[in-house]
Amino acid sequence: MAEQPLVLRPATPSFTSPLFTVKQVRDERPGRPAVAWLLPTPPAAAKAAQPVDLQGGTEAALRQFISRTLPARPTRYGVTLRVRECRIQETAAANGQAAGQLNVHLAFDWVNSEGRTITLTEYRGGARYLRPLADRAVVEPTLRQTLLGGLTYFNTWLTRAAAHDVRLATAVHPTFRFHTAQTEADTVFYDPARPLAWADFTGQPRPKGGRYAASVFPSFAYQGRPRVVNGVVELELILKVFVVRSSSWVGPGQQTAEHLNHEQRHFDIVRLVAERFRRKASPDSLTVEDYNSILQLQYLKSFTEMNRLQEQYDAETHGSPLAQERWNRRIEEELRQYGIKQ
Template identity: 70%
Template sequence: MLALLLSLLFHWNQHWLLLAEAGLVSGPPTEKPLVLQPGALAFSPVLFTVTSLRDARPGRPAVAWLLPATATAGTLAQPLELQGGTEAALQQFVARSLPRQAARYAVTVRVLECRVQETPGVSRQAAGQVTVRLAFDWRNPEGQTITLTEYRGGARYLRPLTSRAVVESTLRQALLSGFTYFNQWLTQALPHDVRLATAVQPVFRYETRRTEPDTLFYDPARPLTWNDFTGQPRPKGRYAAAVFPGFAYQGRPQVVNGVVVLDVRLQIFVVRSSSWVAPGQQNPTNLNHEQRHFDIVRLVAERFRRKATPDSLTVRDYQSILGWQYLKSFTEMNHLQDQYDQETQGGLNLAAQDRWNRRIEAELRGYGISP
């Protein structure tokens, strides 16, 4: 009996296929895919351009789940794809809606969610929910890919079961809203968001204030005097006097229109309470020797400043690069101070002292520090 039924079913299928090929019967109706039309933005995207779009949805399911025209209360929504596939259709939509042009930020878009879900409504209507989630990525000049922001949005609609026109238009507007949001976000974030910075511009200033009683900041117009040596003299030693200069910096970054403006305050200083002079040694020769120690620090600080150029600092690591350059300059300063004392024998070798005087003066003039 089972064999007879299977034989009849086989012959019936063969007969139906022959009729279908002859055009005498038709198969089940197939739903046409959604055709996503380009949209018109309410702004001109001058800050960014979209270089690519990728469908990053898990599993890449169908975009739309729509009710058929004959749906009843218990009918389930059926999957419907965008014409040409989701990724290709969205890429074409972006290319036609956002013309490619030169801009400061070339971004890539990841589609994290794009779905139209319908459920039965009243009076033979379909209630639709559109959900869109986009991620906007940017590869900065240093080669680092940064997710700048994400857009989450959507819309609702009601439509008669016999017309699907509103489905495409609602999805189109939801996608356009994502790019409108990104344009607004970028415009607002550009003045202050360090992630959007494309360069570092250091601005150096030398501290010369005289508000701290124990600290003297370097000022070419105000050389050392013996009154600045307030420390207790060393009871024994080969030096008639000693001064203890140093330098430091403070950096305060501020993002201004996509550039990290780094306000760097250089402090070249002498601590008065650590500087001393032995009794009877307060003469011009000894004071000149100590002043040159101070001048050497000023020269090293100037070299440090000139090494910290916009080309040497990256947005990602400008703090660490500046710190490393400072440590190298600090080492250079200590080396020069030791060399200076050894060659001049603490100022006792007058010929060597004269050579250092002329060398230091020439460098100060070369940097425009002294006339």
């Protein structure tokens, strides 16, 4: 006589407002065997454990169990529940009883706003029981409470992770701040109110007869500080446009206003390039999955642009006051257009 299937009943969760709904259930157990292997009732007590499945099959029964257990309301995260293991194995125990061992392994997947499937977390649970051979009443409640434990675990995990786990974010909102505080002895950070002075050129002058009377060493960098707030990556980017004093030098007797203006324009060019880099890093251009690599690529492109402009500037202005004046006007106009200078 075939064993009657287990009828999995709905449970009552301890949480009232889950952050998730289960959109799909997938049975990924190898071979999809019966969920339970139970010892038969007397008088066939000597037989080995017999396969007993959930009524309607594992996927259908779990889908029905979840739909009846969790409230039907819109949630932020629709997930796929993958059943990696769900097995009850009984063995004979003393005093004519059956000893049951239940093991459950569940995985929770989510498809983010960019279409990428992410395994958020996994749950492993288990339980043991003893029952008389003639009474199977304990079997289904044990399975039911273990499955409810998996849903409770995931809701607790999700509640905590949603505040900080970048994988759960649905968008990136960058904000930018230019560092202007003069906080390092060997570094001058770009500040329109604080132009370069000859005192900033502390490097050893090059031998006489070289091409240049002075040389400045400007560059720029950025630091990112991401945090997840309500499913959004709030990305604070701190941009640093700077001159390294010890790498900047001026030759003896070359500390003229014209030469200082030339070196200041090198610094201004870097600030303009950094501004263009900032404007390229818009929310539409950044994805949750790849915002770091996108920023790095844009930074490398901007760094290349900076070097190209510096070389062009030097090549065009060397020995030409008229070209220097043209660059002065061009740079000043761009600084005002970007709001860097009034």
